[in-house]
Amino acid sequence: MSTEESTKPANFIRHIIDADLAANKNKGKVATRFPPEPNGYLHIGHAKSIVLNFGIAEDYNGTCNLRFDDTNPEKEDVDFVNSIQEDVKWLGFDWQDRLYYSSSYFDQLAGYAIELIQAGKAYVCDLNAEETREYRGSLKEAGKDSPYRGRSVEENLELFGRMKKGELEDGSCVLRAKIDMASPNMNMRDPTLYRIRQGVVHHQTGDAWSIYPMYDFTHPVSDAIEGITHSLCTLEFADHRPLYDWVLDNISLRCHPQQIEFSRLNLQYTVMSKRKLTQLVDEKLVSGWDDPRLPTIAGLRRRGFTPASIREFCIRIGISKVENSVEMGMLEATIRDDLNASAPRRLAVMNPLKVVIENYPENKTEELSVPNHPQNEDFGKRIVPFSREVYIDKEDFRESANNKFKRLVLDKEVRLRSGYVIRCDRVIKDEQGEIIELRCSYDPDTLGKNPEGRKVKGVIHWVSATHAVQAEVRLYDRLFNHPTPDDGKDGVGFKERMNPESLVVLKQCVLEPSLADSEPGERFQFEREGYFCRDAGSSDELVFNRTVTLRDSWIKEEKKL
RNA sequence: UGGGCCGUCGCCAAGCGGUAAGGCAACAGGUUUUGAUCCUGUCAUGCGGAGGUUCGAAUCCUCCCGGCCCAGCCA
Numbered sequence A: 001m002s003t004e005e006s007t008k009p010a011n012f013i014r015h016i017i018d019a020d021l022a023a024n025k026n027k028g029k030v031a032t033r034f035p036p037e038p039n040g041y042l043h044i045g046h047a048k049s050i051v052l053n054f055g056i057a058e059d060y061n062g063t064c065n066l067r068f069d070d071t072n073p074e075k076e077d078v079d080f081v082n083s084i085q086e087d088v089k090w091l092g093f094d095w096q097d098r099l100y101y102s103s104s105y106f107d108q109l110a111g112y113a114i115e116l117i118q119a120g121k122a123y124v125c126d127l128n129a130e131e132t133r134e135y136r137g138s139l140k141e142a143g144k145d146s147p148y149r150g151r152s153v154e155e156n157l158e159l160f161g162r163m164k165k166g167e168l169e170d171g172s173c174v175l176r177a178k179i180d181m182a183s184p185n186m187n188m189r190d191p192t193l194y195r196i197r198q199g200v201v202h203h204q205t206g207d208a209w210s211i212y213p214m215y216d217f218t219h220p221v222s223d224a225i226e227g228i229t230h231s232l233c234t235l236e237f238a239d240h241r242p243l244y245d246w247v248l249d250n251i252s253l254r255c256h257p258q259q260i261e262f263s264r265l266n267l268q269y270t271v272m273s274k275r276k277l278t279q280l281v282d283e284k285l286v287s288g289w290d291d292p293r294l295p296t297i298a299g300l301r302r303r304g305f306t307p308a309s310i311r312e313f314c315i316r317i318g319i320s321k322v323e324n325s326v327e328m329g330m331l332e333a334t335i336r337d338d339l340n341a342s343a344p345r346r347l348a349v350m351n352p353l354k355v356v357i358e359n360y361p362e363n364k365t366e367e368l369s370v371p372n373h374p375q376n377e378d379f380g381k382r383i384v385p386f387s388r389e390v391y392i393d394k395e396d397f398r399e400s401a402n403n404k405f406k407r408l409v410l411d412k413e414v415r416l417r418s419g420y421v422i423r424c425d426r427v428i429k430d431e432q433g434e435i436i437e438l439r440c441s442y443d444p445d446t447l448g449k450n451p452e453g454r455k456v457k458g459v460i461h462w463v464s465a466t467h468a469v470q471a472e473v474r475l476y477d478r479l480f481n482h483p484t485p486d487d488g489k490d491g492v493g494f495k496e497r498m499n500p501e502s503l504v505v506l507k508q509c510v511l512e513p514s515l516a517d518s519e520p521g522e523r524f525q526f527e528r529e530g531y532f533c534r535d536a537g538s539s540d541e542l543v544f545n546r547t548v549t550l551r552d553s554w555i556k557e558e559k560k561l
Numbered sequence B: 001u002g003g004g005c006c007g008u009c010g011c012c013a014a015g016c017g018g019u020a021a022g023g024c025a026a027c028a029g030g031u032u033u034u035g036a037u038c039c040u041g042u043c044a045u046g047c048g049g050a051g052g053u054u055c056g057a058a059u060c061c062u063c064c065c066g067g068c069c070c071a072g073c074c075a
Helices: A012-022 A044-059 A078-090 A102-118 A129-136 A153-165 A215-225 A235-249 A274-282 A297-303 A307-317 A328-342 A513-517 A553-560
Strands: A031-034 A063-068 A099-101 A122-125 A174-177 A192-196 A211-213 A230-234 A258-262 A352-357 A365-371 A381-387 A389-393 A413-416 A421-429 A435-443 A462-464 A469-476 A503-511 A523-526 A530-534 A543-549
Touching (some): A031 A044, A031 A230, A102 A174, A102 A192, A192 A215, A381 A389
Parallel strands (some): A469 A543
Antiparallel strands (some): A122 A174, A365 A381, A389 A462
C-alpha cells in the first residue's frame, strides 16, 4: 500500500513463538505452512491465514511452505491448485521452492500406518459407515468397541495390504486408530485413518492409489515431514489436537510441531464457507468464482482491491480466539486508504444530463490541464477537454433546493470541477415532464480562480459531451442484505437473503476521453463517485467495476433533512 | 459435571497484579475547486455477573451467566 502498512502486531501466537524462541525450542527456527485443500477458490478468510503464516515466517526469519492438503480426490481439481497458487502469488507471497503436496507423502504415510498396525495401535474395521456411527456413541454416551478391534497384527497387516492393493471394495472396511471408544473427545473414539476409494483419479497421483489417508492422520505427519514448528489452524480443530499429538507420539517420525488454533474470519453481509461459495457459483447465482461481489481473492481482485489492501486488512483485524464478525466498513476503509493515495483521479458521469453553455462559443474546445491527484504532484497532469456542451450527473441538479444542497440549482451557480463556474438559466423538459437538458451560462473569469464578490461552494464533476467516451459501469454492493446471511436463524437460508441490488449495470455512462486509453485492471478514482477498476474480464469493451464508493457524509446529512 | 474453546467501547483488538493502547464506526469543529482527503477534539471510574485474595485485580481464586465447536469412510 502506498501508505505504510502496519507491522508486527501483538497477538497470542507471536507471544507463544517469542517464548519458544526464548527457550531455544526448535533450535530457534520458525517454520509455518499454509495448507489449503484444492477444492475451491481462496477467499479473504484464507488471506487471513496466509498473511498470518507468511507474515510470521517473514518476521521471524523463518519459512512458510505452500502445501496442498489433497487427500480427498473426489472433491479436488487441478484448476483449484492453479488458482490457489495464482492467488497466493498475487497477494504478494513467495513460497520459493517449497511447494508441497500431502499426496506426495502417500508412501510415507502408508509406512507410518503400518507402524501403527505393528504396534497394535491401528486395525482394519469392517463396520460400514452407518454401523461405525452407531458404535461411536453420542456426545454424552461412550461408544462401543468395534468387533474387529481385536484383530491380530498379522491379520491387520494382511488386510491393510489388500486395501492398498485395491483388492477390497469401497466402503468394505477402513483402517482405524485404536485409541479409546469411551473418550469424551469424539475425535479419539478410534478415528478412521484410511478409507478405500477405488477408481477415482487423483489430480496428482492419478490412479496409483486405491486408499486415501484422512486429514487427522495426514496433517500431523505432513507437518512433521516438513519440519513445521508451529502448525496454525482454525478453532474448530482444537478438538483434533489430542489426535494430532497422538499420531506423532505413536510413530517413529521424530518431529512434533505445535498446533495452535485461532478464530476464523467472519465478514458481515457475506458468506465465507467454501460449501456456500461453491453453491453460489455452481447454481449460477453469481457469475463465477471471480464475481466481484464474492469475498474470494479472485473476486476482490476483479472488483479492484489491491493485494496490499487485503494484506493490511488482515493485519488490522488481528488474530485472536474470539468468535468475531467484522464489519464491511473495516474492509472498505482499508481499500479507501490505499486507493486514496494510489489512484489517479478522473471525471466520469454515471447518469448523464446534457448541459448547453449558451454563452460559450460553438466549435471551441479548451484543453484544460488537470492534476491527476489533488495532494500529490508526482501524479502529474492530464488534458481534459472543455466545450459548449457537457454532461453532468442527474443527481447533481435540482430545480429548487435549500442551501444545504451544494450542487446545481436553477438560477444558481456551481463550479464545474477543474473548470468554470456555470449558472443554470433554463430547464428543458420532455412531454412527460422529465428534465432532458439544461441551458446554462458560464463565467469566463473563473477558470482557476474564484469569482469576484461571491462565493460558489458547490463543485460537481462533468464530461465534455463532444469528447466523451461511452462506457458501461457496474455498481457493486453487498451480496446479501443480512449481516449474517448464513446464521440459519428465522428458518431463512442464505440464498434467500441475497441483495437483489448487489449489481446495478449502467450502460450509458460517459467518461473523460483519457479513460479510453486505460488498461484492464487499472484503477482510478472517479471524482465524487468512488474508486473504479477497468474490468479485466471484458477487455474489448470499456467496462468499469466500482470497487467502493467514497465516504459520503452527504447521505447522512440528506437523511436528516 | 460429556469434552473443547471464548466473553475488554457499536465492530475488530492490545493488555498477562501497579491503576483500560490502537484501528474501524460515531459525534463536534477546522482546511478544501471531490459533501473526498487532511487536521483537531469527544468517545469504557469500566473489562459477562457475583463473591474472594491483595496496599492494589481486566489480569489470581471460587461460583454463576452467556456464546461457539465436536457424533464424515470431508478438511
